[in-house]
Amino acid sequence: MSAYIIFIRDKMLDANQYAHYLQTAAPTLSAYGGEILVLNGANQSLEGAPIDGAVILRFPDMTAARAWYDSPEYAAVKDQRITATEGRAILVESL
Numbered sequence: 001m002s003a004y005i006i007f008i009r010d011k012m013l014d015a016n017q018y019a020h021y022l023q024t025a026a027p028t029l030s031a032y033g034g035e036i037l038v039l040n041g042a043n044q045s046l047e048g049a050p051i052d053g054a055v056i057l058r059f060p061d062m063t064a065a066r067a068w069y070d071s072p073e074y075a076a077v078k079d080q081r082i083t084a085t086e087g088r089a090i091l092v093e094s095l
Contacts, residue, residue: 002058002094003065009040009053011086021080028077032068033060052087062093 012018022039029035038056045051059065068074069091 003062004092005057005065006090007055008051009085009087012052014084017080018084021077024077028073032064034068065091
């Protein structure tokens, strides 16, 4: 079953650093079968507080998604996102 990592950005702290993060993080996905489905497109909050942006990544399964998130390749750039934004990361499995 496919798995998705959803990054919810509540607040942008450093747009330049975040842009650099996106450029450096994207190439780390392919080795784990990951692909970007949503990249900070327009959004509307239907329930709950509004968000600033969202990224949705699809992976072949939960194991591949977690392997990417915990990988040395992603670890090398993850702090750029964490310091450039305030938000959450969620891992979910499809039906």
